[in-house]
Amino acid sequence: MYAITGITGQVGGALARTLLQHGVKVRAVARDEAKAHPWVELGCELVMAEMTDAASLTQAFNGVEGVFVLIPPIFDPSPDMREVRAVIAAVRSALDSARPGRTVVLSTVGAEATQHEPDLPGALLADDAGEVARTQTGVEAADAGTVLAEARGVRGDG
Numbered sequence: 001m002y003a004i005t006g007i008t009g010q011v012g013g014a015l016a017r018t019l020l021q022h023g024v025k026v027r028a029v030a031r032d033e034a035k036a037h038p039w040v041e042l043g044c045e046l047v048m049a050e051m052t053d054a055a056s057l058t059q060a061f062n063g064v065e066g067v068f069v070l071i072p073p074i075f076d077p078s079p080d081m082r083e084v085r086a087v088i089a090a091v092r093s094a095l096d097s098a099r100p101g102r103t104v105v106l107s108t109v110g111a112e113a114t115q116h117e118p119d120l121p122g123a124l125l126a127d128d129a130g131e132v133a134r135t136q137t138g139v140e141a142a143d144a145g146t147v148l149a150e151a152r153g154v155r156g157d158g
Helices: 010-021 033-041 054-061 082-098 121-135 144-155
Strands: 002-005 026-030 045-048 066-070 102-106 140-142
Touching: 002 010, 002 054, 010 026, 010 066, 026 033, 026 054, 033 045, 045 054, 054 082, 066 082
Parallel strands: 002 026, 002 066, 026 045, 066 102, 102 140
Antiparallel strands: none
16 A cells, blocks of 8 residues: 555646556545545545644554655745745654655655755655655655656556
């Protein structure tokens, strides 16, 4: 089973549909039960979690083979990025507690950047996820390229 945050959006939804089409079990991690309801109808297990709540994220990530984390866009964060850092801290804590076999982190905020920006949400969380992965036996942090390669493998064309 794979836990997917951002499942009610474009990217998380596309990943979930691909996995479900290939018979892979999906745990929908959502903040809005009404928006997540269609995923339950498609056969997903639903866990409600806020991205700043480590306890609910830990529950969502427990017992899964992999976790897909899509950082929710915070388009106007405070100068110290406290909103983004709160998400990062909660996700990191949940990953450290749940210890899924694989973690994929993606942020679309800053996707248009022409150079590496270490303070963008994706970079901040990817660095933390990588650090968590290095401290856990058998855990691998993956990037979007790895997600695509593995999706090809799930589809059998990779």
